Amino acid sequence: xxxxxxxxxxxxxxxxxxxxxxxxxSNSSAVATPSASxxxxxxxxxxxxxxxxxxxxxxxxxxxxxxQTVSGCVEKGTFSPLL
Amino acid sequence: MGPSGCGKTTLLNIISGRLKSSAVxxxxxxxxxxxxxxxxxxxxxxxxxxxxxxxxxxVRETLDFAAKLALPGNVSPTERRVRTEDMLRDFGxxxxxxxxIGTPLQRGISGGQKRRVTTxxxxxxxxxxxxxxxxxxxxxxxx
Numbered sequence: 001x002x003x004x005x006x007x008x009x010x011x012x013x014x015x016x017x018x019x020x021x022x023x024x025x026s027n028s029s030a031v032a033t034p035s036a037s038x039x040x041x042x043x044x045x046x047x048x049x050x051x052x053x054x055x056x057x058x059x060x061x062x063x064x065x066x067x068q069t070v071s072g073c074v075e076k077g078t079f080s081p082l083l
Numbered sequence: 084m085g086p087s088g089c090g091k092t093t094l095l096n097i098i099s100g101r102l103k104s105s106a107v108x109x110x111x112x113x114x115x116x117x118x119x120x121x122x123x124x125x126x127x128x129x130x131x132x133x134x135x136x137x138x139x140x141x142v143r144e145t146l147d148f149a150a151k152l153a154l155p156g157n158v159s160p161t162e163r164r165v166r167t168e169d170m171l172r173d174f175g176x177x178x179x180x181x182x183x184i185g186t187p188l189q190r191g192i193s194g195g196q197k198r199r200v201t202t203x204x205x206x207x208x209x210x211x212x213x214x215x216x217x218x219x220x221x222x223x224x225x226x
Contacts, residue, residue, distance in 0.1 A: 047114055052109045082095060
């Protein structure tokens with residue numbers, strides 16, 4: 001069997017929309033100085049972040065909280081699992 | 084690893100934009116800025132936990148079909164073929180490229196290979212962000 005190689009993304013030069021999105025990643029002015037604080041996600045070097053995500057559903061026995069103020073982030077070029 | 088039912092998939096569905104509800108609160112940021120659904124949709128893909136493949140197609144046909152569906156119209160057939168071959172090579176599927184996916188009545192590729200075909204089908208557009216419901220072993224093992 002062939003040995004799988006790790007997938008390496010390359011710039012897509014055939015889709016204008018995707019190319020515009022590339023600018024988001026390469027625009028350093030949109031990223032403030034690094035910070036290790038989760039509460040300061042918007043000022044960290046995280047490329048994709050979520051902050052205080054909560055989710056509740058109504059059940060016959062009342063409201064059930066599925067997620068409560070969950071925060072996290074992933075950085076460019078990393079493989080990050082949800083644990 | 085969080086226990087089954089603790090909300091990992093729910094969180095993944097929310098941050099990937101698949102779960103939309105007024106009951107969801109919070110903020111998401113891309114490079115420090117908020118963004119709309121179209122932006123995230125254009126630059127990301129979601130690989131589901133289950134494989135939904137057509138058993139009568141070969142591995143190569145599956146990836147080519149996915150490429151035709153997902154790639155923009157201005158991508159030439161030649162580039163599409165190159166992209167398909169790259170995916171076959173990168174995911175270690177060259178040896179089974181002409182093997183059918185298979186059905187319960189017709190033996191095809193293995194479960195692990197199906198997982199890789201599913202993932203390769205979603206990555207054929209080279210998205211910037213990949214949400215993996217269940218990563219294939221070839222992406223998680225140490226190398």
